[in-house]
Every structure is written in C-alpha cells, then in structure tokens.
Amino acid sequence: RESITLHGMRIDRVTMEGTLECVASYIASGRPHHIVTADASMVMTYREDKEFAAIVDQAALITSDGAGVLWACKRLNLPVPPKVSGVDLSAMLVELSGKKGWRVFFFGGAPGVAEAAAQKMRERFPDANICGFRDGYYKPDEENTVAEQIAATKPDILLVAMGIPRQEKFILRQKERVGAKVYIGVGGTLDVFSG
Numbered sequence: 001r002e003s004i005t006l007h008g009m010r011i012d013r014v015t016m017e018g019t020l021e022c023v024a025s026y027i028a029s030g031r032p033h034h035i036v037t038a039d040a041s042m043v044m045t046y047r048e049d050k051e052f053a054a055i056v057d058q059a060a061l062i063t064s065d066g067a068g069v070l071w072a073c074k075r076l077n078l079p080v081p082p083k084v085s086g087v088d089l090s091a092m093l094v095e096l097s098g099k100k101g102w103r104v105f106f107f108g109g110a111p112g113v114a115e116a117a118a119q120k121m122r123e124r125f126p127d128a129n130i131c132g133f134r135d136g137y138y139k140p141d142e143e144n145t146v147a148e149q150i151a152a153t154k155p156d157i158l159l160v161a162m163g164i165p166r167q168e169k170f171i172l173r174q175k176e177r178v179g180a181k182v183y184i185g186v187g188g189t190l191d192v193f194s195g
C-alpha cells in the first residue's frame with residue numbers, strides 16, 4: 001500500500017472505499033486490527049510519546065483525518081492522502097452495519113453521551129446494528145471488567161472515544177480481551193453523533 005511519512009508517522013493513501021474493503025477483510029479474518037484516523041494533534045503526540053508511537057506503528061491502517069494533515073502535506077510538498085475522518089468512517093460503519101451484519105459498540109465520552117449517540121444513529125439508520133454503548137469514565141482498576149462487559153456484547157467493531165492517547169492505549173491493552181476485529185480511536189465522534 002502507498003503511504004507518506006509525516007514527521008516520522010506513516011499515513012496510508014487509502015480512500016473511504018478502500019478503508020471499508022479493509023474493514024470487511026479484517027472482520028472476516030477474525031483477528032484484532034487497529035485503524036488510526038490521523039489528525040494534526042496525533043502527529044504531535046506521535047513525536048512526544050514513544051508508547052503511543054509504537055502503537056500507531058503497529059496499526060493495520062492509518063488514514064488521514066483531514067485538514068491539518070492536508071495542510072502539512074501541501075507545505076512539505078507531499079502527495080495529499082484521501083480524507084477518511086473518524087466521524088465520517090464511524091458514520092459509514094454504522095450505516096453499513098445492518099446490511100453487513102457488523103456489530104458496532106460505542107465506547108467513551110461523558111456519562112450519557114454514548115447512549116445518546118446510539119439513539120441518534122438508530123434514528124438516522126433504522127437498521128443500525130449497535131450492540132452496546134458505555135461511557136469512558138471508570139477507575140483504572142475497573143478497566144479489565146469494563147473490557148469484559150464490552151466483550152460480552154460480541155462486537156465486531158469497537159469505536160473508542162476517550163481522546164488521544166488514552167483510547168489508543170486502551171486498544172493496545174484490551175484488544176485480545178474484548179475480542180472485536182476492528183478497533184478505532186475516534187476522539188470526539190460520539191459527542192458529534194449525540195448532538
């Protein structure tokens with residue numbers, strides 16, 4: 001796959017269509033895969049946080065979230081990767097989830113946000129296959145229990161909306177326990193969906 005490197009961080013030149021094909025193959029594989037939608041703040045964190053950088057380097061797919069990356073590419077004379085933002089990708093996955101039989105779990109945000117997001121998305125896409133939701137606030141020693149509760153809903157796709165780098169570190173620690181096939185850190189996406 002073609003990619004560019006922005007301040008050391010790989011960004012794949014993949015379209016929304018290509019990303020959705022990857023999602024389908026990841027789910028068919030039965031193994032966990034991490035998709036990163038890279039924005040400018042992520043590139044900053046990549047430079048400052050070695051643990052975060054190692055997680056991103058292992059991601060199955062890294063898309064460009066949009067404006068900040070586009071601007072940086074133009075400035076550095078790099079080819080601009082197609083925009084596949086966390087909000088757009090998450091909405092597409094929910095829209096397709098009914099038809100494809102993909103089980104999507106909404107995880108993160110303040111209490112009530114993930115639930116409101118699920119309700120709004122079910123209104124928008126009546127056949128949406130949202131298998132569960134929960135907020136992103138709990139004590140560190142509750143993390144394994146939270147992961148087990150999510151696992152019990154048998155998600156194929158876990159959207160983790162807890163901010164950078166918390167969401168990526170959760171994905172690294174818990175992907176085997178949760179048992180989903182696609183993990184995406186989606187930042188403020190559930191806040192957007194709930195509004």
Ligand code: UDP
Pocket residue numbers: 108109110135136137161162163164166187188191
């Ligand atoms: N968040 C969370 N748990 C936490 C801290 C933050 O679920 O312990 C949520 C927060 O409610 C918000 C989302 O993470 O919905 C994104 O947070 P923030 O804006 O800080 O991160 P960014 O979007 O800049 O990555």
